[in-house]
Amino acid sequence: MLILGGYGNFGKRIAESLSASQGITVIIAGRNLQKAQALCTQLAEKGVSAMLEPSQIDIGSANFEVELERLSPDLVIHTSGPFQGQTYRVPEACIAVGSHYIDLADDRRFVCDIQALNAKALERKVLLVSGASSVPGLSSVVIDHFLEHFSSLEEIDFAIAPGNRAERGEATVKGILSYTGHPFPVLHQGQWVDRYGWMSPRKLCFGDVVGSRWLANVDIPDLELFPKRYPSANTVRFQAGLELSLLHLGMVFMALWAKLGLVKDWSRFTRVIIISSEIFKRWGTDVGGMKVMLSGRDKNNQPKRIHWLLCAEHGVGPYIPTLSAIILAKKLIVGSIDQLGAMPCLGLFTLEEFDQEAKQLGIYHHTEFLDG
The missing domain is CATH 3.40.50.720 (NAD(P)-binding Rossmann-like Domain)
Incomplete structure (x- = not known):
């Protein structure tokens, strides 16, 4: 190979x-x-x-x-x-x-x-x-694993939060910067609307080990694939974030500049941005997480929520x-x-096949089943 x-x-x-x-x-x-x-x-x-x-x-x-x-x-x-x-x-x-x-x-x-x-x-x-x-490979496997718990899966909300000390790939950073501040369509409450790359900041808790992290909009294939794969879903949302608030909110500010037309394409500055971010590498952690939140109706037509949380410590993210x-x-x-x-x-x-590989690296996950 x-x-x-x-x-x-x-x-x-x-x-x-x-x-x-x-x-x-x-x-x-x-x-x-x-x-x-x-x-x-x-x-x-x-x-x-x-x-x-x-x-x-x-x-x-x-x-x-x-x-x-x-x-x-x-x-x-x-x-x-x-x-x-x-x-x-x-x-x-x-x-x-x-x-x-x-x-x-x-x-x-x-x-x-x-x-x-x-x-x-x-x-x-x-x-x-x-x-x-991670997307759509792992994300679809996680959703498929829990699909049997729903008679109707109505909302898919998931996010990835890498640790600040995790190794950064130039290609990944360049890809994100290419749509920072630019619109892309997402399904929200049954309607296709535009969201802007690295905007709509929010904080989300990834559990005790990872903690709360800032997130922002990221354009990925799942946003288009999942409404077709899970037709009962009326909302599909994905975000990602940087562990350090200064860097994350700085990216939000960069997105605003692009949205206003002050910068056409941030990916041209990929190398400079990566070098600049290395100054902050000593801060933060090497702990990252992924969270998948599913909402809908169970087999008895009662409200059902499932939260799946993955954690990666010791730089294995x-x-x-x-x-x-x-x-x-x-x-x-x-x-x-x-x-x-x-x-x-x-x-x-399957998720079981994922676990066979993930456990060797010390990557683990747990699930919360919530009613109502």
């Missing part, structure tokens, strides 16, 4: 996990061969079961498909974001060479429109999965976005997944 961006923030964690699998070759690939080689050496020194190979490959080069065909992987895991503005060049190349494909995309259009490749993927008998990350891709890759390795075609990552594994 080939991991594009294999030495990046998420790629290296996927490579670390999958290198424990026996009987496979993991190709760690990217534009910088030295970084790929360094990670191979680092993992080999820890002791791995898989064969490790470094490779230099650029998804933007004219000969990308030729290079992909030369490597001839059974599976490609694409972690080279940001996915905002990317074409389907990589998954189309995978179809051409007959490789399965998984990505960690968080861009709404990229994930939601992947089904346009479904006919070609079926013809070549390959599986293409987009959005195998950045592993969470990788687990959906890791689970699917392992299922493909052992042949326990029979889906073919192109699709968003919706309900392709």
Whole structure:
């Protein structure tokens, strides 16, 4: 298998996990061969079961498909974001060479429109999965797990709050900045309305360990996918936040500038913003959380609420976005997944399968069942 961006923030964690699998070759690939080689050496020194190979490959080069065909992987895991503005060049190349494909995309259009490749993927008998990350990969699995408790699921409200000391990926930051202060449609009380990126700030409690965190609007594929997947829902809301109030509210202020037209695109300043944020890295914690709040009617048509809360301590938060891709890759390795075609990552594994990976990292969750 080939991991594009294999030495990046998420790629290296996927490579670390999958290198424990026996009987496979993991190709760690990217534009910088030295970084790929360094990670191979680092993992080999820890002791791995898989064969490790470094490779230099650029998804933007004219000969990308030729290079992909030369490597001839059974599976490609694409972690080279940001996915905002990317074409389907990589998954189309995978179809051409007959490789399965998984990505960690968080861009709404990229994930939601992947089904346009479904006919070609079926013809070549390959599986293409987009959005195998915290959203919509894990979020849909959590909702599916609790769906049987509702006769009618009416509201989905969920959020992610990483710790300030968690490692930041440049691609992730750039993706968020690209829509900061810009409108996107969300379903609210049965109507499609515009919300603005990194605005509508609120505080939400993530339990005793994580505490209360500031949140703001973030555009993700779930906002479009979930109203179709859960048709009884009349509200779907997602937010994320920064642990330090100064940084979070600073982002809200940046969003206001963009909304007023004073700044067209904050993503142009990604590198400067990341460097500036490093000044504050000593403050805050390495503890992050994810919360899914479901509201509706139970089987007796009485009000029902379920709150699912995940907690990641000791700096393991950045592993969470990788687990959906890791689970699917392992299922493909052992042949326990029979889906073919192109699709968003919706309900392709169970919460029990997530726990098998998460518990090894010390990631845990609990559930509150609330009536009324």
